[in-house]
């Protein structure tokens with residue numbers, strides 16, 4: 001059966017996870033070889049760990065910065081950016097912190113879980129971009145540590161991002177979920193907004209996920225190939 005075709009829709013939302021960047025060489029979080037099978041997030045990706053040992057947490061994030069800096073957008077990222085160029089109302093809602101959607105040329109990207117390439121002063125809360133890998137300075141001018149501007153476990157998501165995401169999903173006519181395991185909330189709950197709004201829904205993944213039943217179409221295969229099949 002031919003999958004839904006992008007050309008037949010006007011208000012498209014792409015909801016992406018780590019599987020979107022797997023073909024760029026960035027490991028996913030779960031499953032074989034996943035980041036959390038090698039690192040315990042309680043020691044590397046939460047505020048408590050950062051307060052306990054900021055250098056250890058920075059060593060981990062510097063490893064990620066170096067790894068991600070060496071990667072480029074894959075054909076899947078380029079396909080999403082191309083859709084957005086043709087259909088400017090297209091919105092990308094991503095859980096990824098790697099910035100590859102933007103590097104591929106996508107503009108309206110909602111980074112639900114923050115970015116590897118932004119830092120925040122842990123005392124003043126000021127945020128700035130920093131693409132150095134490893135990071136040039138781990139401390140702010142005020143002397144306090146800078147922390148990655150990433151939504152770690154236990155952190156709240158930015159309410160403004162949630163509002164933008166909910167508005168985009170409620171008004172879309174096509175939702176394409178790409179490469180997410182659907183186990184991390186509140187992000188995993190967001191696609192339901194599109195379903196409530198009557199959108200056509202597509203899940204692209206190598207395998208079934210705990211939320212697959214919610215989707216009308218389940219395309220099983222690599223992100224770049226399945227996206228290409230929707231742009232025949």
Ligand code: APR
Nearest residue numbers: 017018019022028029030095179180181184205206222223
């Ligand atoms: N194409 C399509 N899907 C893929 C590919 C690929 N090439 N490679 C892997 N996948 C799928 C896996 O089958 C899995 O379902 O991508 C999914 C990746 O799942 P996770 O590793 O759990 O990543 P994600 O869902 O993005 O994690 C959500 O959890 O760790 C936190 O904050 C972190 O944003 C992250 C959140």
